[in-house]
Amino acid sequence: MMKIISGNSNRPLTEAICSYLNLPMVKAVVKRFNDMEVFVEIQENVRGQDMFVIQSTSFPANDHLMELLIIIDALRRASAKRITAVIPYFGYARQDRKPGPRTPISSKLVANIITRAGADRVLTIDLHAGQIQGFFDIPTDNLFSGPVFVRDIKQHMDVGNTIVVSPDVGGVVRARALAKRLDAPLAIVDKRRERAGESEVMNIIGDVAGKSCILIDDIVDSGGTLCNAAEALIAKGAKDVTAYITHGVLSGGAVSRITSSKLKNLVITDSIQPTEAVRVAKNIRVIPIAPLLGEAIGRTSREESVSSLFE
Numbered sequence: 001m002m003k004i005i006s007g008n009s010n011r012p013l014t015e016a017i018c019s020y021l022n023l024p025m026v027k028a029v030v031k032r033f034n035d036m037e038v039f040v041e042i043q044e045n046v047r048g049q050d051m052f053v054i055q056s057t058s059f060p061a062n063d064h065l066m067e068l069l070i071i072i073d074a075l076r077r078a079s080a081k082r083i084t085a086v087i088p089y090f091g092y093a094r095q096d097r098k099p100g101p102r103t104p105i106s107s108k109l110v111a112n113i114i115t116r117a118g119a120d121r122v123l124t125i126d127l128h129a130g131q132i133q134g135f136f137d138i139p140t141d142n143l144f145s146g147p148v149f150v151r152d153i154k155q156h157m158d159v160g161n162t163i164v165v166s167p168d169v170g171g172v173v174r175a176r177a178l179a180k181r182l183d184a185p186l187a188i189v190d191k192r193r194e195r196a197g198e199s200e201v202m203n204i205i206g207d208v209a210g211k212s213c214i215l216i217d218d219i220v221d222s223g224g225t226l227c228n229a230a231e232a233l234i235a236k237g238a239k240d241v242t243a244y245i246t247h248g249v250l251s252g253g254a255v256s257r258i259t260s261s262k263l264k265n266l267v268i269t270d271s272i273q274p275t276e277a278v279r280v281a282k283n284i285r286v287i288p289i290a291p292l293l294g295e296a297i298g299r300t301s302r303e304e305s306v307s308s309l310f311e
């Protein structure tokens with residue numbers, strides 16, 4: 001039988017997934033000793049059950065990762081039949097290659113320790129790079145928020161006058177996929193530093209004049225990438241700029257940077273629990289990801305296709 005258990009990173013998301021699946025959350029305590037060590041106690045029988053642990057490894061990333069590992073360990077020692085780590089936002093994903101000599105590949109390390117703790121499968125959304133799936137030697141499903149975004153865009157925008165924009169060259173594949181779903185054209189922001197010591201120049205590839213731009217990305221952290229791209233697009237005559245971004249990391253002064261930017265709207269999912277500042281920000285809107293996750297969890301448990309969700 002399928003059962004859902006939650007870490008502390010985003011309990012409202014787990015509650016929404018449970019209500020989508022019409023299931024109660026497994027009774028458990030995930031708490032701290034005085035020195036902040038994580039302690040987990042599962043308060044009901046899980047022997048032989050198909051367990052799904054919901055935990056984003058968002059801020060504070062290390063604490064939330066440790067909670068995930070300890071919950072998996074507790075489930076394994078309690079004889080769960082199968083353990084799926086549902087990690088809506090997979091932290092450490094940006095460290096997926098060596099940017100220089102003597103640097104780590106931390107996403108691989110994190111994949112190793114999640115597997116070693118006892119996870120049998122992983123379920124996540126919009127991994128920073130699809131190849132990270134290969135860092136896990138256990139089945140890993142990488143869901144796409146594309147269909148959720150398309151539905152929202154069709155409800156809120158005049159699709160006929162939109163252009164999808166990748167905020168950097170690295171995001172072109174993601175942007176092209178959305179443009180195809182919307183049957184909209186594509187533009188790319190190409191950031192270049194012509195000479196060392198000079199500031200970056202933002203070149204726009206594509207004609208955005210008079211268009212409503214849809215910036216698409218996996219992560220908004222400081223908001224720098226986004227706000228700079230919005231400014232460059234408006235300078236090129238774009239009518240307005242809306243961004244659709246899966247994971248609202250939104251560290252430091254990101255929210256105030258975004259509220260005072262040229263962005264008309266930033267739409268994020270609740271893969272990371274929104275802070276109060278995010279909830280009250282005038283140009284940030286949060287859309288629920290629980291239906292997509294709930295559906296994928298249900299299908300995984302029933303051994304049905306997950307990819308058909310995206311056809």
Ligand code: R5P
Nearest residue numbers: 218219220221222223224225
């Ligand atoms: C980078 O490759 C990612 O896709 C995002 O563009 C980046 O993490 C956003 O970071 P920030 O909001 O700090 O510019």
